[in-house]
Amino acid sequence: MHCEAVRGPRTREGERVAVSSSGDSVSFRAAEVGMLRMPLLPHTMVEKTVAADVGLDPRDRRQAERYLTALTADERIREALAISSPSLDHALHTLFSGAPMKPAALRKLVLGATRYVLRAAGRPTPFGLMAGVAPVAFADEARVRVGDAHRGAVRPDGGWLLGLIRPWESDPEVLCKLRVVTNGLAFRRGGRWVLPFAPAPDESDVPTSRTEEVSVRGTPAVELALECAQRPRTAGEIVERLTAAYPAVGRPVVEGLLVGLVQQGFLLTELRPPLTRTDPLSYLRDVLTSLGESEKADTIARVAKLTEGCEAEPLGAGVSRWQAAMGELRSLYRHDRPLQVDVRMDAEVVLPREVLREAERAATALWRAAAKNESVRHLTEYHQAFMERYGTGQAVPLMDVLDPHTGLGPPASYEYPASERQLTPEAADRNAARDEVLTEWALSAIAAGQREIVLDDAALERLSGTVRRIPPVAAELCAHLTAPSPEDLERGEFSLVLSQTTGSATPGGMFGRFAYLLDDPEPVARLAREAAASACRPQAEPVLLDFQPMSGGAANVARVPAFWDRRLSAGCFPDTPPGVTVQGVADVALAADEQRLYVVDTATGQEIVPQSATVLNFAMAPAAVRLLREIPAMGRPVWSVWSWGALENAPHLPRVRYGRTILAAARWRLSEPALTDSTATDEVWGRALDAWRGRWNVPRQVSVGFSDRRVVLDLSAPLHRALLRRDLARGGELVVHETPEACGHGENWLCDDRGNPHRSELLIPVLPGHTAGTTARTADEAVPRPGSGTTGTVTLRPVGKDDRxxxxxxxxxxxxxxxxxxxxxxxxxxxxxxxxxxxxxxxxxxxxxxxxxxxxxxxxxxxxxxxxxxxxxxxxxxxxxxxxxxxxxxxxxxxxxxxxxxxxxxxxxxxxxxxxxxxxxxxxxxxxxxxxxxxxxxxxxxxxxxxxxxxxxxxxxxxxxxxxxxxxxxxxxxxxxxxxxxxxxxxxxxxxxxxxxxxxxxxxxxxxxxxxxxxxxxxxxxxxxxxxxxxxxxxxxxxxxxxxxxxxxxxxxxxx
Incomplete structure (x- = not known):
């Protein structure tokens, strides 16, 4: 047997984890730039919630108030709650003011506050003041310091800002001074102009119904207005053109027409800060000042002063300032969370380069063990449809392809607009051989009562042989680094516990939104450019995909510095600082070779590769933006965490180790009817939980949740058990994992000045050991019809009217x-x-x-x-x-x-x-x-x-x-x-x-x-x-x- 299923966790003192010899042959190289994501509070806060929970009745007013007073005594917690959950903060004020509260409301408040504290002590994902980031360097020796002078960077929430400026755009007096441009995503259908999606309301973080679209009758006046705005010009100039063309129509009517086109999204104004401007307030102030709108510029300056005041306060000392600032911003535009904050942690972290080497080995092992996953299925099938319709060597304008009447329409699963294409059923046995091997290993471990499977090179080779391998692609590796101390890191006595979520598909994506926090963002820019170059074919050029999110709130995670000077503007006003080349969607076309679709410049035929160093969910983007963003991944498999394949729904699966890396933590599925029964009393439910724990040997502390939305719960603590039951009631079933500490060496290597350990997640970009242009095609990449797909040889062939x-x-x-x-x-x-x-x-x-x-x-x-x-x-x-x-x-x-x-x-x-x-x-x-x-x-x-x-x-x-x-x-x-x-x-x-x-x-x-x-x-x-x-x-x-x-x-x- 090519794996061991006979060892328990090898993390006890004095026991060394043997490093696999696979390190001699790796498929990745780790970039010497990293980022640490860490929660605000030390991990010891989890134990404090357990200790305070003894004998607590959350429905009792006096007990609840005593518990919550102790729980939120740290002003940093109160401040974090005020920003992340204003409703919970308001409930705390209600309790502490002596106002009456019902027992059910008390219990809800206790559970909610406990969960937020557990999040702030155990979940590294940045969110308000709950967690932040710190840069990581690599050297021969480890150097670690964690202080308490964490710094918050405060900006207005994107939804709030959009709500503030929309009325200004609709003011004819202001609008006539603004430059506008026709939205390149709009098109004419019959006698109407159509925008194939409906932007979200200002207060929403998600777009409206996917079936909605916006249209306007294509009158001669509308046609002239949109034609005049093909290139940026002031709305006032367009008003003059229209009034000259239609002298019988009064100027107010013409201005009203343009206001309507702006409100509906057919005209885009320069007032909306581009995503490449990391200081949106400065951008707005400059634009308004240049227009002579001094009153509005002063409003923006006042907002900037409020954000600077919040930034100046040490974390935990500015609750009243935060609340005052949010109150003033809500007086300008009503929004639940008008401010958004990112935290730069007061941490200096230098890790030994051996951590990078282990990351390279881990990435290689994960790649070799992956299930067959050639590419994103909806893109693969769209590529096939494109080939059937247009073949190779022919470039078709992007908007023609996306038109469902003259082209293909959007790919399957696209929602804005909703695609009518359907994915064909996936072959059920595509990973059957791999599933057989994993089933053998998992059942052997469970039968032997062991929690860990230890893979060696022979085991990986056996697993790798079940699917045809394809060349690796760049990615971000997310892992919990565990070690007893910094000195142990230097001695190589550490473990990497891979997270249950992957980083961005483009290295630098999870770094991008935080680049503005760094003293020197250039390493992140170099990383993004290097990762893009590794995925580009020869002569192809990366370009920045510039767009406007469909919801204002999405801008909070999509605002990233510009790492490329050439830009492709899609559905946004083009940002054209000096030295920057900007193209629109009308300037690009799609072409295909045998492996993939790609984007070409219609003027030159050169391949361009759209890039976006962000983790924004593009599934909620307009079809053209999403397709441009996804196309660079064509012909490349999707990077994913460890997959158990057909065993994913098993009630228990063991830990999987390779060398010093935990590829997959042990996990248990909470799906038993007795645990999902909402009618059972707490006592009956508690007995069922204890029986389940005993039957499957579930540890006391577990990590509960999905993807990166997880908290650590102690299953012996009543409040934690109540949180678990509440989550089960909401989702039906849950997957719980052992904690990184349980399967690694603990996280005492990252202690603050008081000696308190912090949980963390380490992001390490890994790049393939080749470039896209030098990788030989394999049989798994589709039919390699020779002579096709040579970049630069495409011919632009718009669909003609005489095709039918x-x-x-x-x-x-x-x-x-x-x-x-x-x-x-x-x-x-x-x-x-x-x-x-x-x-x-x-x-x-x-x-x-x-x-x-x-x-x-x-x-x-x-x-x-x-x-x-x-x-x-x-x-x-x-x-x-x-x-x-x-x-x-x-x-x-x-x-x-x-x-x-x-x-x-x-x-x-x-x-x-x-x-x-x-x-x-x-x-x-x-x-x-x-x-x-x-x-x-x-x-x-x-x-x-x-x-x-x-x-x-x-x-x-x-x-x-x-x-x-x-x-x-x-x-x-x-x-x-x-x-x-x-x-x-x-x-x-x-x-x-x-x-x-x-x-x-x-x-x-x-x-x-x-x-x-x-x-x-x-x-x-x-x-x-x-x-x-x-x-x-x-x-x-x-x-x-x-x-x-x-x-x-x-x-x-x-x-x-």
């Missing part, structure tokens, strides 16, 4: 099982073709599965002939097949030629002639295979046709085209097996099909500019017709064709 020539085409989808398709094509399709009018019209077919297998049949002719004779004949034929149980339904659809994919309008006729002759060639080839006249393996025949087609385009240089892709080691053995047969097909005339010459001529009839660009798509569709839609079969054929090319190259070298 449906009247001259009959298009039917014949639903028939894959196993019957050859029979239909060989035995029955020729009968149909013989029955059709012999007017020389072209036809072709392809195979498809969306999601059910079918044949797509398309017949061309004079419109009258198509609908009077061809359509009835095809439908009668389909009815006959249905009667013979060879086919299901026939669906008549609209034929939309893939004009973009096959070289544009000037090439589509040649493409359709090629499809016609290729279909004839395939039918003839399939007939010979079915009769036994040809016994060549289908994959070899496809490869021979590949070679024949590439020869028509590249002549004697055809081998170079196939050799441009790396050898596919997984499928190359198929070539070796059929080498002799394949090479025999290289002889001229070996492919004896009657339509070969006509097919070759049709390919040569493509315009020269597009002939080579469409070749990959032509080959792909030939495989589709001859062999079907299976990806692995296409990979085999490509491997054979490449093997034939390599042999031909070697033959020529030997005969020189």
């Amino acid at each position: 020539r449906h009247r001259s085409w009959f298009y039917g989808k014949l639903y028939t099982a894959t196993a019957q398709q050859e029979e239909v094509l060989v035995d029955h399709l020729p009968r149909l073709l013989a029955a059709l009018p012999n007017d020389g019209g072209r036809w072709f077919f392809i195979r498809y599965a969306d999601p059910h297998p079918h044949l797509r049949l398309r017949f061309h002719g004079d419109p009258d002939l198509v609908w009077s004779r061809i359509a009835p004949t095809v439908l009668d034929w389909a009815d006959d097949l249905h009667g013979q149980r060879l086919a299901g339904r026939m669906v008549v659809d609209t034929y939309e030629p893939e004009t973009v994919r096959y070289g544009g309008p000037e090439a589509i006729d040649a493409a359709e002639r090629f499809f016609h002759h290729d279909s004839l060639s395939v039918i003839e080839q399939l007939t010979r295979l079915a009769s036994g006249a040809d016994t060549t393996a289908t994959g070899v025949l496809v490869a021979a046709h590949y070679v024949d087609l590439v020869r028509q385009v590249h002549g004697e240089d055809w081998p170079d085209w196939f050799l441009a892709m790396p050898r596919d080691d997984e499928h190359h053995p198929f070539f070796r097996k059929h080498r002799s047969t394949a090479l025999g097909l290289l002889v001229e005339g070996a492919l004896d099909v009657s339509s070969r010459a006509a097919r070759a001529q049709a390919l040569r009839d493509f315009p020269a500019a597009s002939r080579r660009a469409v070749l990959a798509s032509v080959l792909h569709m030939h495989h589709n017709r001859l062999a079907g839609v299976r990806r692995d079969a296409e990979l085999r054929s490509l491997a054979v064709a490449r093997g034939m090319a390599a042999t031909e190259r070697d033959r020529r070298r030997n005969h020189r």
Whole structure:
């Protein structure tokens, strides 16, 4: 057995954890920049809540007041509550003022205050004054100091600020001085202009319903206003243009029109602070001052003075100042939490570089052990849909692609606007082999009564062998560093306990919003740029994605310094400081290669890679913004924490250790009916909890919650048990984990000046040991059709208005099982073709599965002939097949030629002639295979046709085209097996099909500019017709064709 399931936690004094030899071969390199996230209070506060809980009745007024007085005696707690939970702070004031409170309200207050204190003592995620951050350096020796001079950086809440400035934007006197620009995310549909989402109200942190959109009638005046604002100019200039164009309309009416366009989001003003400005108040003050709006500029200056006053107070000494400041801000605009604060902890942390080395080993182990996870599924399927519609080498304007009528619409799962695309069901057994290994290990550990599985290199190799590996990508590793002391860190006596949540998919994302707190933010900027470069192909350029969140509150986590000088502005007023290049969404297009979608500059064809160093949840962003943000992750797997696969819902799972790293803490699922029964008395429920703990050997202290929203609870303390039961009542079931201290070495290495230990979470960026441009493609990355996807060779092909020539085409989808398709094509399709009018019209077919297998049949002719004779004949034929149980339904659809994919309008006729002759060639080839006249393996025949087609385009240089892709080691053995047969097909005339010459001529009839660009798509569709839609079969054929090319190259070298 390649793992140990016989050891308990090896964290006791005097016991050393052996470091795996895997450190000699790692796939990652850790950047020498880190960040520590730590709660405000020492971890000892958890024990204080337990001690104070003895005999406490939270419904008793006197006991509750005594408990809460002691609990909140630290002024830092009162201050933190005032900021993070004004309602809880108000309830405390009510209690301490002597006002009456009902027992239920007392209990709720006690539980709520206890939970906040536990959060401030145990949860490292920054939130108000509850937790903050400190930079981490790395050297040969450890150096650790934690003081109490923590510093809060105070800014207005984004929702409050938006609520303040919206009325100013709607004031015609102010608006006419402001520069405005047309929102690039708006588009015209019929006679209306549409914005495909509804921004959130000012007080909300989330957008409104995903089904909402905003529209306005496209009157001539609206058209002129939006046309004038294509580039930033003052609203006053636009008013002048409109009043000149419509002199009969008064100026107030025109100003009202512009105010409406601003309020609805069609016009964007410069008054909203860009996310790249980390001091939004200074930005606003400067803009208002430049407009001559001195009164409003003074209001902003007063707000800035209030925030500076809060910052000047030491933490815990400014409760009254905070409350006064929030009261004054609420008088300007009513908002529950008008201020937002980030905390720079008073901590100096220098860690030994061996921590970085262990992080590299941990990241490598986690990567090798990961489940098969090629990429984000909705993007993978969107990429496939893009390829089917547009092919490779063609760039389509972004907004055209997102249009559901002329393009693809938004990807599945997008909500703003709601996508109508549906994800296809995921294969249930994609990780079956991995699940079997994990099940064996977990059950062996549980049967032996052990809490820990110890992996070694052999175990990792066994787990890694269950899925095909793909190259690693950059990420942020989140871990709890545990050690008895700083000196133990230097001696290597530490553990990394990986968190139950990952960092940002882009290193620097979790650092970005805190960069403004650092004395020197340049290391974070370098990290973001280096991480972006590691994911970019050669000649691709990272660009900053600048946008406006759909809710004001989202700006609190999205406000990040600009790390790139080139920017892509999407749905926001463009921020253009000196030396910065800004483009809009109208200036970019989407293109595809075989692995991914990518973004190109429409003017140059250069690939650009949108970047955003933030952890904002882009699922709540407009479709264009979300797609631009997600596209750089195309073709890359999603970084994730340890996954138990099919065992995720097991009642208990053991700890998993690799070297000095805990890849997964032991965990238990609270889902037993007795524990989720809301009708049980506290006494009955408590007995059920104790029985559950005894049955599964659950420790006294556990970490409870989901993702990074967790608190440490003591399951022996009544108040903590009440908190647990309340959480169960809200969520139905919970997962509890052992604490980092229980499975590591404790966190006494991070003690404050009083010797109190603090919990923490360490963020370490890890970068791949390669760049995107040098990583060989693997068989798992999709079908590598050679010659495609070369950045800089795309051609911009907007969707034309003449793409739907449906009247001259009959298009039917014949639903028939894959196993019957050859029979239909060989035995029955020729009968149909013989029955059709012999007017020389072209036809072709392809195979498809969306999601059910079918044949797509398309017949061309004079419109009258198509609908009077061809359509009835095809439908009668389909009815006959249905009667013979060879086919299901026939669906008549609209034929939309893939004009973009096959070289544009000037090439589509040649493409359709090629499809016609290729279909004839395939039918003839399939007939010979079915009769036994040809016994060549289908994959070899496809490869021979590949070679024949590439020869028509590249002549004697055809081998170079196939050799441009790396050898596919997984499928190359198929070539070796059929080498002799394949090479025999290289002889001229070996492919004896009657339509070969006509097919070759049709390919040569493509315009020269597009002939080579469409070749990959032509080959792909030939495989589709001859062999079907299976990806692995296409990979085999490509491997054979490449093997034939390599042999031909070697033959020529030997005969020189």
